[in-house]
Every structure is written in structure tokens, then in C-alpha cells.
Amino acid sequence: MKYPSYLKKTTEKTTNYSNRGMNLEEDINVTNDYYLQNNIAVIHKKPTPISVHKVHYPNRLDAVITKAYYKTKSTTDYNGVYKGFYIDFEVKETKNKTSFPKRNIQNHQIKHMMKVYDHGGISFIIVQFSLLDEVYLITIDKFITKYNEKSSSISIDYFKKNGYLIDKKYMPRINYLSIVDILIEKD
Amino acid sequence: MKYPSYLKKTTEKTTNYSNRGMNLEEDINVTNDYYLQNNIAVIHKKPTPISVHKVHYPNRLDAVITKAYYKTKSTTDYNGVYKGFYIDFEVKETKNKTSFPKRNIQNHQIKHMMKVYDHGGISFIIVQFSLLDEVYLITIDKFITKYNEKSSSISIDYFKKNGYLIDKKYMPRINYLSIVDILIEKD
Numbered sequence: 093m094k095y096p097s098y099l100k101k102t103t104e105k106t107t108n109y110s111n112r113g114m115n116l117e118e119d120i121n122v123t124n125d126y127y128l129q130n131n132i133a134v135i136h137k138k139p140t141p142i143s144v145h146k147v148h149y150p151n152r153l154d155a156v157i158t159k160a161y162y163k164t165k166s167t168t169d170y171n172g173v174y175k176g177f178y179i180d181f182e183v184k185e186t187k188n189k190t191s192f193p194k195r196n197i198q199n200h201q202i203k204h205m206m207k208v209y210d211h212g213g214i215s216f217i218i219v220q221f222s223l224l225d226e227v228y229l230i231t232i233d234k235f236i237t238k239y240n241e242k243s244s245s246i247s248i249d250y251f252k253k254n255g256y257l258i259d260k261k262y263m264p265r266i267n268y269l270s271i272v273d274i275l276i277e278k279d
Numbered sequence: 280m281k282y283p284s285y286l287k288k289t290t291e292k293t294t295n296y297s298n299r300g301m302n303l304e305e306d307i308n309v310t311n312d313y314y315l316q317n318n319i320a321v322i323h324k325k326p327t328p329i330s331v332h333k334v335h336y337p338n339r340l341d342a343v344i345t346k347a348y349y350k351t352k353s354t355t356d357y358n359g360v361y362k363g364f365y366i367d368f369e370v371k372e373t374k375n376k377t378s379f380p381k382r383n384i385q386n387h388q389i390k391h392m393m394k395v396y397d398h399g400g401i402s403f404i405i406v407q408f409s410l411l412d413e414v415y416l417i418t419i420d421k422f423i424t425k426y427n428e429k430s431s432s433i434s435i436d437y438f439k440k441n442g443y444l445i446d447k448k449y450m451p452r453i454n455y456l457s458i459v460d461i462l463i464e465k466d
Contacts, residue, residue, distance in 0.1 A: 134394045136354055139328035142344065157329065160344040167323055171358060173365035176399025180360070207321045212363025 116185045116220040116227070119265045120170065126264040127174075133269060135172030135179055141165060167204045168215075174269060177276065178213035180205065181268075185220045191245035192219055202239060205232040214275060218258070218268060221248060229271045230255035303372045303407040303414070306452045307357065313451040314361075320456060322359030322366055328352060354391045355402075361456060364463065365400035367392065368455075372407045378432035379406055389426060392419040401462060405445070405455060408435060416458045417442035 120137075127133040146159035168182040182205070184196050197217065205215040215232040228251040238246045256271045307324075314320040333346035355369040369392070371383050384404065392402040402419040415438040425433045443458045 134391070134398055134400070139326040141326035142329045142347070155349055157347040157349070158345060160329070160347055162342055162344070173367070173395055173398045173400040176365070178360035178363070178365040204321070208360055211321055211360045213360040
């Protein structure tokens with residue numbers, strides 16, 4: 093059966109909305125809320141850095157920003173504390189089925205994560221291969237080996253061998269701290 | 280000698296600018312840069328949370344935010360990692376000479392810091408009594424005792440007895456990690 097294009101578009105949107113896996117960031121935020129509410133960990137998403145240029149004050153309390161620009165993130169999106177450990181990570185999605193394009197992550201973010209690693213923090217990247225509905229956690233020390241090679245992407249096989257597949261559940265949706273537990277034990 | 284008011288204003292501004300101690304946040308940012316550059320710790324100021332309502336795209340790369348509002352901070356301003364420890368703190372100034380008004384710090388920030396403490400992080404408040412040019416570090420577990428009492432402020436004597444005076448230097452300007460070292464050793 094053929095739908096007119098505008099109907100098809102609506103159907104696609106609905107599908108994407110119900111398949112929560114399409115939005116990894118939202119899944120991670122819900123997971124972090126779960127960790128916080130259940131007293132498991134204190135991990136928050138950092139606000140997006142914005143440089144404010146003009147502010148209008150109609151009165152003392154209601155400031156309206158009327159001109160501002162997005163700034164480049166200097167660190168990662170998420171950090172916090174779990175079992176006394178400093179946790180710091182970045183979250184990325186790709187629609188690629190066989191590899192993760194390196195351009196998806198910025199060089200200064202990799203540098204930041206390596207610094208965290210050097211200072212005894214636990215730092216990693218959570219990568220979702222959205223069309224496969226597979227989510228991997230890979231520590232920054234494993235990631236950087238491939239990142240420093242010349243190729244423009246990292247194969248999914250590398251994630252399978254050097255990272256950890258995270259099972260998706262109802263709640264917590266992306267239980268990445270179960271992998272962090274493995275990392276802590278190995279150490 | 281009496282100056283006309285506009286001249287006086289200029290003089291005051293110049294004085295404030297040269298007395299860097301008047302801006303504690305700037306001092307802390309410079310200190311954190313020093314820690315980062317000298318490979319001592321990775322501690323950053325979180326961006327101010329802003330809720331974006333309208334964005335104008337003159338072209339694909341240059342997004343201009345044309346309507347946005349400041350949001351309430353849900354956590355603290357600073358966090359990061361030092362010697363493997365999770366560090367989380369808030370920075371406050373007062374012009375009061377004898378006490379710190381409790382209204383200067385928000386209740387949900389105190390709650391956040393206590394959660395960090397419960398999960399094994401090191402959490403504290405750095406308070407500057409600007410007119411005395413004295414900066415104290417007080418851990419959240421000591422701060423909350425007085426915070427939960429009925430009075431509207433906490434006397435400077437409480438900071439002297441239960442906190443740590445931080446010596447100001449040229450560089451690092453506010454060496455609060457020297458106090459964190461004492462906290463780590465005591466633990």
C-alpha cells in the first residue's frame with residue numbers, strides 16, 4: 093500500500109517517537125534521574141554553553157536574553173560521582189551500521205577525557221548504533237588507540253571487542269553503571 | 280578632597296578592577312586554569328543554564344539565539360577530578376563583615392552537595408568576606424549543621440573554627456586544593 097508522502101512522514105515521526113532508542117541523550121537523562129531518585133549516583137548533564145550578548149530587563153526579575161550564540165563545548169556532556177569515583181563521559185549516536193565516524197566527536201573532548209583518566213577519574217564514551225539498536229560503552233584509554241590511527245572511522249567490531257554492550261531495559265533504561273561496576277572491579 | 284560624583288564613580292570602578300579579590304569567581308577560574316595547565320587537577324565551571332526559546336538561522340553555521348531565559352541552577356558551579364576524588368563546590372561572596380547570609384545560597388544546592396558527600400565526593404563552599412579580603416573553605420557537612428539552624432546567617436567565627444582560611448597568592452590565586460589535601464589526609 094502506498095501512502096501519500098505527507099502521511100508517510102507523519103507515520104515515520106510516530107515510529108521515531110515510540111522507539112525511544114532513537115534519542116540516546118533522552119535515555120541517558122532518564123537513567124540519570126533514576127540513579128538520583130534511587131540514591132545510586134549523582135550524575136548530571138552539563139548545560140549547553142551559550143555566550144550571552146544582549147539582555148533585556150523588563151523588570152528586575154525577568155531577564156530576557158535577546159542575543160546569544162552557542163559556544164563550543166570545552167569538556168563532555170555528563171559528569172558526576174558514583175561510589176566515590178569521578179565519572180565523566182560523552183554520548184554519541186550514529187546511523188552507520190558498521191562503524192563510528194570519528195568526526196562525531198571533537199578532538200578537545202578526547203583530550204579532556206584523557207586528562208580525566210590521567211587524574212584517576214573513570215571516563216568513557218557511550219555510542220549508540222541507532223539502526224541496530226545497540227549501545228556500547230568504551231573507556232577512553234581503549235577508544236584513543238583507534239582514534240589516533242589514520243582511518244576516518246572505528247569499526248563496530250572494535251567496540252564489540254574492546255567495549256561493553258549495554259542491555260536496554262525499561263528502567264534504568266541504559267544501565268551504564270553496571271558496566272562501571274565491572275571497570276571498578278577490574279581495577 | 281571632594282570629587283564630583285561622576286569622577287568618584289570612576290575611581291571606585293578602577294579600585295574594584297585592580298583589587299582582583301573583589302571577584303572571587305574570576306580568581307577561582309584563573310586558579311582552575313592554573314591547575315589544568317600544570318596537570319594538577321581537571322576542574323571546570325559549569326555553563327550557566329539557559330532555556331532557549333527562539334533561534335534564528337541566517338545560514339547553516341551561524342545560529343543566533345533571539346529569545347532565551349536564565350534557568351535556576353540545579354547543582355553547583357564547579358566540579359571535576361583531583362587525585363581520583365570527585366570535587367564539587369559552590370563559590371559565594373558577601374560584603375558582610377561579621378556573618379554569611381544564608382539566603383546567598385539556595386536550598387537545592389545544599390541538597391545537591393549533601394548528596395555528593397553521601398556518595399563519597401568532596402563537597403564544599405568557598406566563601407569570601409570581600410571587605411575583609413578573607414576566603415574560607417568549609418565542607419558541606421560542617422556547613423549544613425549551622426544552615427539547618429533557625430538564624431538567617433552564619434557568623435564568621437563559625438567559618439574560622441570549622442572551616443579553613445585560604446591564603447591568597449599570586450599563583451595559584453586561591454589554592455583551595457591545598458585545603459583539599461588536608462581533607463584527604465584527615466579521612
